[in-house]
């Protein structure tokens with residue numbers, strides 16, 4: 272195997288990690304190289320159930336509209352598979368009741384379809400569709416422990432397994448290696464072992480905590496909303512919460528807080544914490560609902576990115592993708608969209624190229640540009656929060672944060688502003704759209720909340 276010189280058509284790629292980013296990357300690579308091996312430390316379940324290597328899968332996972340559209344492009348029929356499995360399709364502004372610190376946002380049909388699926392269903396659906404490619408093989412129950420090669424090129428990965436096809440096989444050779452091991456990627460250690468200097472990291476940690484639980488939707492439940500997001504922030508409490516429908520007639524409820532007010536996973540604390548949100552809608556809805564799971568927590572919520580700048584001295588055939596390259600505070604719901612966009616971008620970088628040479632700088636530079644707007648949005652919002660640790664907020668971030676506050680106030684009065692806000696949040700428009708004259712005028716003209724829009728009605732719950 273001649274690394275970097277390999278013709279794409281003869282090459283073997285190894286993708287480390289069979290999460291969402293790894294699966295989608297494998298799908299794209301399979302269209303360009305001879306063989307793709309996905310090495311995954313977990314044994315992969317035959318069904319949409321949480322697994323150990325993806326602990327975040329018990330928490331609400333909003334799939335951004337651009338992410339859904341990109342997934343549909345990568346895996347035609349994907350949306351139908353999700354809805355066919357029972358995942359509800361909602362209108363983003365018509366069915367999702369959103370309360371920001373200024374009040375309830377305007378409700379109207381937006382035409383933006385939003386699928387509410389559990390994270391295990393999303394991953395299992397992607398996995399089933401990806402598995403149909405004949406040149407992708409999975410090595411499950413196999414952990415990658417390092418890379419082989421040198422500072423200019425990797426030649427493969429080191430493996431640890433106690434069973435399966437790789438038992439007694441210490442390494443797997445590769446012309447291209449992709450790190451898709453997620454937020455906890457050990458790539459810095461692996462690079463140091465090769466003699467490389469790991470890329471610098473930027474971290475902004477708002478010390479946010481999640482606590483989540485799944486309920487059965489109460490029989491006879493009727494409401495003017497299908498999902499609900501209550502955002503925390505002054506002048507109300509900082510706590511937030513989400514209630515979203517899932518396949519199988521279930522609700523997932525995630526409570527969100529920061530610093531000393533992070534929600535606990537203790538049974539007696541869950542409902543009282545929900546009662547402390549700015550509106551009782553979520554607490555009232557679950558007060559008599561049957562819990563189907565215990566309560567799980569997550570503090571893995573910092574924004575963290577590896578900065579692979581032009582000229583970085585990294586092996587030319589090692590790529591980082593998904594959370595391993597850049598992960599975000601999950602309240603902004605960007606991670607799965609970024610994973611899908613990263614995979615689609617890799618396809619663009621490989622199309623028409625006869626060989627792998629130069630792939631790393633080309634791919635990383637384009638992916639960084641693509642995720643910059645996600646990062647800037649999360650950084651500007653998080654940097655001004657009271658519990659945030661990281662770079663102190665810049666002057667422009669303070670101004671942006673104040674302006675966003677006015678935009679959110681306008682979302683409670685003006686459907687046009689709310690629609691543009693949602694389109695930006697779902698990466699369908701650049702953040703600069705919020706500065707368009709019509710939007711800016713509406714944001715800067717009014718002050719404070721709208722006309723005290725009431726909470727959307729719920730009836731029929733016991």
Ligand SMILES: Cc1cc2nc3c(=O)[nH]c(=O)nc-3n(C[C@H](O)[C@H](O)[C@H](O)COP(=O)(O)OP(=O)(O)OC[C@H]3O[C@@H](n4cnc5c(N)ncnc54)[C@H](O)[C@@H]3O)c2cc1C
Pocket residue numbers: 287288289290291292293310311312313323324325327330331332333334335413414415416451452453454481569571572592593594595598601602603604605606607608610
């Ligand atoms: C609490 C929480 C809530 C979130 N909510 C949202 C949301 O609402 N919307 C959204 O878009 N995103 C959300 N995200 C982010 C989202 O989960 C990820 O961005 C997305 O799943 C892409 O992840 P990934 O594939 O890069 O990594 P992961 O999904 O973490 O997958 C990594 C994979 O690598 C495997 N692995 C790790 N190390 C090794 C090794 N050494 N050898 C072999 N295999 C290995 C793991 O077992 C796992 O399968 C949330 C994240 C968290 C933490």
